[in-house]
Amino acid sequence: MLRYQHWPDQDAADGARHAVAIVGAGPVGLALAIDLAQAGQPVVVLDQDDRLSDGSRAICFAKRTLEIFDRLGCGAPMVAEGVSWHTGKVFFRDDLVYSFDLLPEPGHARPAFINLSQHRLEELLLHRAEALPAISLRWQQRVTAVEKTAEGARLTVATPDGEYRLSCRTLVAADGARSTVRGLLGHESTGQTFHDRFLIADVRMEADFPPERWFWFDPPFHRGQSVLLHRQPDNVWRVDFQLGPDADPAAERAPERVIPRIQALLGPQAKFSLLWVSVYTFACARMARFRDGPVLFAGDCAHRVSPFGARGANGGVQDADNLGWKLRAVLRGQAPDWLLDTYADEREAAADENILNSTRSTDFITPKGAISHLFRDAVLGLARDHGFARRLVNSGRLSLPATYDGSALNTPDADAFEAGPRPGAPAIDAPMENGWLLDATHGGFTLLAFGALPDGAAQALGDLVPPATVVTLPAQGLAAERYGARDGAFYLLRPDQHVCARWRRFDADAVRAAHARALCRDDAA
Amino acid sequence: MSKLVTDPNIGAPDDFYAALIDAHRGLPEADSHLLNARLILLLANHIGDLEVLRQAMALARAGVAGDKAAT
Numbered sequence: 001m002l003r004y005q006h007w008p009d010q011d012a013a014d015g016a017r018h019a020v021a022i023v024g025a026g027p028v029g030l031a032l033a034i035d036l037a038q039a040g041q042p043v044v045v046l047d048q049d050d051r052l053s054d055g056s057r058a059i060c061f062a063k064r065t066l067e068i069f070d071r072l073g074c075g076a077p078m079v080a081e082g083v084s085w086h087t088g089k090v091f092f093r094d095d096l097v098y099s100f101d102l103l104p105e106p107g108h109a110r111p112a113f114i115n116l117s118q119h120r121l122e123e124l125l126l127h128r129a130e131a132l133p134a135i136s137l138r139w140q141q142r143v144t145a146v147e148k149t150a151e152g153a154r155l156t157v158a159t160p161d162g163e164y165r166l167s168c169r170t171l172v173a174a175d176g177a178r179s180t181v182r183g184l185l186g187h188e189s190t191g192q193t194f195h196d197r198f199l200i201a202d203v204r205m206e207a208d209f210p211p212e213r214w215f216w217f218d219p220p221f222h223r224g225q226s227v228l229l230h231r232q233p234d235n236v237w238r239v240d241f242q243l244g245p246d247a248d249p250a251a252e253r254a255p256e257r258v259i260p261r262i263q264a265l266l267g268p269q270a271k272f273s274l275l276w277v278s279v280y281t282f283a284c285a286r287m288a289r290f291r292d293g294p295v296l297f298a299g300d301c302a303h304r305v306s307p308f309g310a311r312g313a314n315g316g317v318q319d320a321d322n323l324g325w326k327l328r329a330v331l332r333g334q335a336p337d338w339l340l341d342t343y344a345d346e347r348e349a350a351a352d353e354n355i356l357n358s359t360r361s362t363d364f365i366t367p368k369g370a371i372s373h374l375f376r377d378a379v380l381g382l383a384r385d386h387g388f389a390r391r392l393v394n395s396g397r398l399s400l401p402a403t404y405d406g407s408a409l410n411t412p413d414a415d416a417f418e419a420g421p422r423p424g425a426p427a428i429d430a431p432m433e434n435g436w437l438l439d440a441t442h443g444g445f446t447l448l449a450f451g452a453l454p455d456g457a458a459q460a461l462g463d464l465v466p467p468a469t470v471v472t473l474p475a476q477g478l479a480a481e482r483y484g485a486r487d488g489a490f491y492l493l494r495p496d497q498h499v500c501a502r503w504r505r506f507d508a509d510a511v512r513a514a515h516a517r518a519l520c521r522d523d524a525a
Numbered sequence: 526m527s528k529l530v531t532d533p534n535i536g537a538p539d540d541f542y543a544a545l546i547d548a549h550r551g552l553p554e555a556d557s558h559l560l561n562a563r564l565i566l567l568l569a570n571h572i573g574d575l576e577v578l579r580q581a582m583a584l585a586r587a588g589v590a591g592d593k594a595a596t
Contacts, residue, residue: 378562388570 001050004140004160015165018044019331021155023143024175026053027118028299028316030125032172034072035324037134041331044166045135046157048142048180052126056200056276057118058313059230059238063103064401064426065314066110067497068321071442074128075110078121082114083231088213090395092380094220098390102398107478108429109436113398115232118313146171146184152294170327171295179301185292189304191285192359195245196366199252199279203262204236205272215395217380221264226365236275239265240307242366249279282306284355284362290344296323303351305358308365308396315354318401319347325444325495334466335519342409342520350402357397364394401426404498411501411514419484420502427497430479437479443469444495445515451475451488453506460508464515468492494518529580
């Protein structure tokens, strides 16, 4: 149990005062707190519970999320403990239709995905957060009122020993799908609710299935529905059975109903034990705006998706990644307040992309009406022999990081690039002589220089605030290939490793202008 | 923008029509529906151009009596 602690500022006559308060100590809230605190920005985190999440929550954490956790100093233990995978298999009725590889090339530090329970992931984030003295983690502290003020936000916080007031310049609501803060401010998250019910069972068993994502459409052991199987650490398997809209959730949770379903999948001889069973439905929804003055909304609080595609927790961690550096720059006076508007702009577009993908997956997996069903089965029937039909099969378009096309922070290409991440896209990993490219870009803004930096270039950028670290890479080799930079090129990366701008030749003024633009500053050209 | 071809484009129209009907010969209705769906998917991939496909879908739908959106 996470213990309540009485903090001295709870007794302050005019209330506690903090620059940043985050509500919700889930993956998104903790990631943001770590990002701020490891750069020296104090932050208070409030959570109403006395424990981390349990049960069947997120399990698939994508490469980009792991890269973000690497930057936050906690990716390695997650990858060490999680089950790495990159292969997915799709079955239709009795047959394997095809398999796909989500990371078909070597030369990346992190795998396409790891499977790890959200509970363990949160424990590892918490371990990292507890090592950072700039984080004040407050358990069993529940927000009961939120008021926007001229200076920021003022909260009323209920604790086991009474209420106190807490004022902050910026409030981040990362308190989940049923967000208290969102409700107190009168905002809604709206969208489409799906009626099909699904059964999740986490079972422990000795089995020799490989660490792959297996998806069955209409399998012989669960006729007319879909089934998804994932391997987790410690011989735990996640099985997700589609039940249809008419299933009785209470009856379906009963072990005498669940066990035969699993036996049908594994065979009558299989030995397993049930760790967790739940029946759920889901919705795709989002808030109209992810910012309301001093309050920013992140994670499931701001947007929800179906589980197919692993876009929920992964999308939320990308919210934190996007917000952390912007908040730091604004609080330090290095950027105007409206840099935070670009958090909302960029992440709303990302949420739309995630919702679109997840809605389409859901429509394919649970077709509505006879004709949708017919086309779905026609696609699956053609997919085994025909490549074009495989591209139409949608068992979940698995989480990829958003590219912030059209963002005000991007400097459009002036030079031609045939390859490489375009402005707004996340940087691509590649091996370096010692270590990995992405690990070399953890220090804030980064200038990737392929080939030699011209004389005086580093000095010409020496007074950038916040500074840009120069990372020099060879003009030949895998990194140069991935960045379309075989003849030399320069990439300016934001602190969240998304590309601000890129050039074929070094031009200090252009770099300065792109840096200023990425911070919404007037000195942008 | 590519335009859906609606002028005559099949060299031997009677042969095509006979082939289409023949393709369904002897099939129970449910299988015929599946055949049609497979055929649409195969032809759509052959055409490839989403703009053309959208025009074809709109035109096909506009001619269906039950479509209230088209009126």
